[in-house]
Amino acid sequence: MTVGTRPRTQRAHPRTQATGAASAALRPVLESPRRPARVLAAFPSGIYLEVRAELEPHVIAVVTGEAVRLPNAVVLGDRLPMVEVGDEASVGDGAVELGTLSLRAHRWWDPAPPLGPVDPVRLARSLPALAGLCDRSPRRPGLEGNGAAALLAEGCAEASLLRSITAAEQLVGLGPGLTPSGDDVLAGLLVALRHLGAAAGAGRAVWLADWLAAAVTFDARSRTTPISATLLHCAARGEASGEVLAVLRALAGRQSLEPALYRLLQLGHTSGADLAWGLRIGLSAVLDLGGPDLGGGGR
Known part of the structure; x- marks a missing residue:
């Protein structure tokens, strides 16, 4: 059977x-x-x-x-x-x-809420405050002392596409972790150029953000981690985490800077410090590219 x-x-x-x-x-x-x-x-x-x-x-x-x-x-x-x-x-x-x-x-x-108009004098005063808090913090960027980051800052201050894009391409995917330090610096920079540039009427800063965004996202999927590539695409559109957006609001005088920056700096092993470094480069570039009304030069 x-x-x-x-x-x-x-x-x-x-x-x-x-x-x-x-x-x-x-x-x-x-x-x-x-x-x-x-x-x-x-x-x-x-x-x-x-x-x-x-x-x-x-x-x-x-x-x-x-x-x-x-x-x-x-x-x-x-x-x-x-x-x-x-x-x-x-x-x-x-x-x-x-x-x-x-x-x-x-x-x-909304991960990219507009800041609204920013008083140029207030924005210019934010840079030394941001720089001082970052310099005194024990949370250090992962690429501190890196030549590409210095070249990026110089290129952005001069609106030099050649120098800025050359430096940015060197930074994509640079460093360990799910979000390499180089990517975090670039993300902070892109968000700062786009939001602070628009808020302060610094059209050249927004123009620079457009070019840098195109350069770093073009082949990001093949050059960095999937998570970091997506965050670069987000930053290219001005989209950021709540901690980054809080620092932008503080730089614009909407809230206190020190507690907002402290929360950002605590993120990850170096991610918060790397993002803050990018914001600092971006703010400086906005002031340099915005003309005399933004207090460009001399920092």
Whole structure:
């Protein structure tokens, strides 16, 4: 007698439905047709997903409220699912499907809010204050003393495309970690040029930001980590974390500088200091390129 058996079927675990607050930078990816993704990195407060798409941001951070609110993040008000690097996921059709979690955005925030007009005198006074706080901080940039960073500062101050782009291309992907120091410096610079330049009416600074953004994002995916490449694309559009945006507001006189800079400097091993260095280079360039009304020169 032959005994027949039924094939075993895998029982799918029920998905947990959840909502979160998402960066508006993610709309093109979240609202496009569903695409496969994979887990790039997983930490207690954040999971990074690489979406198989040409769209940017092509890396999405699913984070808890305790994590840094990156410009490519969806903030979940609950615990993250248990996943491992390499696990499959999907993004699109309005949701992030990750492990047993189905996450949808219920509200959006702007990762690049405009500063509004800035008093040129107030902005000029911010540079020595920023420089002094950075110089006294024990949190040092990862590429301190690097020649390319010095060349970048000089090129930006003179609006020299050749020198600025040459230095920027040397910095892309330079340094260890998920976000190499060179990329963090460039991200801080791009955001500062775009926001402070627009706020102060320094059109040459915004023009420089456009050229540098095109140069550093052109082949970023092949020259640095996926996470850092996405953050460079975000910075090219003026999108930044809450800590960076707070320092920009402080430089514009909207809030106190010291506590905002302190929070930024605490990020990562050197990421906060690297971002602050980029902001410092960008602020100096805005003042140099904005003409006498911005107090250019002499710093």
